[in-house]
Amino acid sequence: MQPTSTVERPPAPLAPNSRTFARAFGDVRDAWRQRELWGHLGWQDIKQRYRRSVIGPLWITISMGTTALALGLLYSQLFNQELGTFLPYVTAGFIIWHFVLGVVTEGTEVFIANEGLIKHLPAPITVHVLRMVWRQTLFLMHNMVVYLVVLVIFFPTLSESYRMEGDKILQPGLSWTVLLAIPALALVVVNAVWVALLFGIISTRFRDIPPVISSFINLIFFMTPIVWHVGVLNKVTGGDGSGGDGDWRMLIAELNPIYHYVEIVRAPMLGHAQDWHHWVVVGAFTVVGWGLALIAMRNYRARVSYWV
Template sequence: MNSPVRSVLVQATSTHDHPEAPPAANSRTFDRAFEDLKKAWQHRELWGHLGWQDIKQRYRRSVIGPLWITISMGTTALALGLLYSQLFGEEISTFLPYVTVGFIVWGFILGCVNEGTDVFISNEGLIKHLPAPITVHVLRLVWRQTLFFVHNLVVYFVVLAIFFSTLGHPYMMNNDPEVKPGVGWEILLAIPGFALLAINGIWIALLFGIVSTRFRDIPPVVHSFINLVFFMTPIVWHAGVLNKVSGGDGGWRVLIAELNPVYHYLEIVRAPLLGHVVDWHHWAIVGGMTVVGWAVALVALRNWRARVSYWV
């Protein structure tokens, strides 16, 4: 283990010379919850190193290493893009980039949700032997998923190079904006979009992790339900299909997409990468869910932070 990470471990251990006693009543405060988040950020060298080691360990002794992440994503997006473009009668030049970018963003969301339910259970050894803030394990997970996302962006740049002239075709449910080829300044909006997505990934993993550690039936339920969410989210189909089947006005079918929060999370990253302008209501909904989600997660962190080490 390199010296910077070792120093973090020594520092964390030195501040906890004795095993944590059963949580006292005054430990259930928001001050303690925010302190946990603050200390976890101060240990960013620790979770940053561990997250990178997770990827290296997964592809240890592999010839091409983490490139398998990119290959797996590329082949899946290509296969489903070709299949569903034929089923829906869509142009492959516009539909394949749509599916590819959707899969890349979905992969990040899926990782935060699925692995978030096991984030504390799978780190039982570290939690019991390394008295660090529990949020460290959540940040490690989100950092690892961010590295996966960056690897998968290689597929996006390949698609961008091939289909650049056809990007910008709108897949909107309401008024279609003016079509222009390629991507422009709007691609920069993908940066704050992904940052907001990562911030949401933290509270999702934190909340699901705490609840799942206490109630072990939650992870299999979430893993099963997330498959249904995938098919209900415009990933291998676009929201414009709802207009076609409703005669142009969308009707009640619009609710299939609009009431699905994952759709809005997808759009704030996918739309800029495809050369689309993100409708303001996507930002508003994601912003509102960020506030509500973090409020609930902080309540869970305040009430049960000290119990996690006993539940695992």
């Protein structure tokens, strides 16, 4: 009786580890390569929202214009500000705030709202984030029409040196530095992607996050120098930087990260003097925020389709 020979079988291949930074970077890279997809979907979102409307997306511009006008007229009287400089200030700030608001509120539900596509469309999850950010960017471009109208009306005032109520320094006025608003806007959009990725993943797992953010977003609006100028705090503190008891009020603005994001775009749009510490703060948030977003992508990207 011959002994039976044993057939050696090759070892079973190891399952690829999905929890790697390479997979996280790959998701973002593949989503960028599919920009025709999310670009088309984002444009279709706007067309669908204003379908059968007589003036279509111009409602975005009209709504922004009336809101900025009302807030500018009201708060210029409350804070004793000159309308020629304060109305452009409120308009520019409110346009940028509207973009930030849309990214934060829609970003928390970006995966929840796209449940059907996530389960049936084999695409990187970053595609849904880029679609939402692209849609908000299109809204921002529509709202810039309001800024251009205000700029034309108040250009004689903004083109010369001026001082807003409570300012310590004289603002130089509009010049070629207005072009700095372009890289500033690009940086804000880059930050919008990591905000939506990070909060979108967290909110998909913990569904209490979106209503919590919606509850506090109005408070953040009034704590951000949008309808009020930071010079008001200088007047309260005495404006001498002596470190008195009232100087803590300046922390209301400085400890608010949204203020720095708004200011790097708004300052060149209005011809204000550039305060480069705003760029440093935004740059630091960009690095830290993308690091946290990639960590969340590394650990939980594959679970999003099960959580939605």
